[in-house]
Amino acid sequence: MNRKIYLLVLLLWAYGSGCIAQVVAPNAQLQLVADGFGFTEGPAADAEGNVFFTDQPNDRIWKYSTDGKLSIFMEPAGRANGMYFDKEGNLIACADQHYELWRISMDKQVEKLVVSYSDSLFNGPNDVWVSPSGSIYFTDPYYQRDYWDRTEPDMPTQALYRYQNGQVDRLDDQFKKPNGIVGTPDGKMLYVADIGDSKIYRYRIHSDGSLTDKEFFAPQGSDGMTIDERGNIYLTGKGVDVYNPNGEKIEHIDVPANWTANVCFGGHNRDVLFITASDKVFILNMQVKGVD
Incomplete structure (x- = not known):
């Protein structure tokens, strides 16, 4: 076999098997944007690439603009945690x-989409x-908060839900503690973390918003999640772990x-990875891009 062809075949094999994992830009270094927050969470990028994130203990939503400026977007903010932009820019x-x-x-107008399920308050x-398509999927674990009056949940179930056309439906309640969630940009696959059981699951999304074909994806839980243009899934906890679409850690x-x-x-x-980590936020230049 011609040596050049052999090397190309080897390269393609290594890439497909997950041996080549180059998602971070060459020579890129993690950069600290700011620290001194209470606890940072919920980063979400708008259509221009500005990132909004929360400081939950201090009840604020911050904005990190594409020109590197940091400002408070909203305060108070309902103790916001995870966030995501819809196609209308909300x-x-x-x-x-x-x-x-x-x-x-x-313009900071708030509409409460869901407040309860079957006459029970959500866990959180x-x-x-x-x-x-506009369907909103969300996880509802129970984490006791020091700013709550209650000390136990209204419902025993920690589950995955969908809000669609003014209605909320429970889709799956077979979790110890569901947490991070992300879907593919074509709207066909959904990934959900069971952080209480150190597992990631993948579902098929149908045109009516329902889910089927739940399958185990990776042996790791995750707090928050995102996805890149190659279909790689980014999991969080102790740093950031990247898995390819085959469920292999790369x-x-x-x-x-x-x-x-x-x-x-x-x-x-969409080629800057924005990371919320305890009292800090970081950025990292990537050679892959995120997806809308």
Whole structure:
């Protein structure tokens, strides 16, 4: 076999098998954007690539603009946790203060989308993803908060839900503690983390928004999640771990913080990884791009 052809075949094999994991830009270094927050969470990028994230203990939503400026977008903010932008440019937020899901316009008008299920208050919507069709999928684990009056949940179930056309449906309640969630940009696949059982699951999304074909994807839980243009899934906890679409771990990104809570792609070209980690936020230049 011609040596050049052999090397090309070897390269393609290595890439397909996950041996080549180059998602971080060559020579890129993790950059600290800011620290001194209470606990950072929920990063979400708007259509221009500006990243919005939360400081939950201090009840604020911050904005990190594409020109590198940091400013407070909203305060108070319902103790917002996980967030995601819908196609109309509204911020969908898991408003943890009263266990609700909010839609926040860019002029800071709030619409409460869901407040209860079957006459029971939610545990506390935690993370959220909006499909291209507009269906909103969110996880509802129970984490006791020091700003709550209650000390136990209204419902024993920790589950995955969908909000669609004014109605909320429970889709799956077979979790120990569901948390991070993300879907593919074509709206056909959904990934959900069971952080309480150290597992990631993948579902098939149908045209009516329902889910089928639940399957085990990876042996790791995750707080927040994102996806890149290659279909790689980014998991958080102790740093950031990257899995290819076959469920193979291809890269680990160290983050100097006690806990890495969440991650998203931002910037003009969607090639900057934005990382919320305990009291800090970081950015990292990538050679892959995120997806809308």
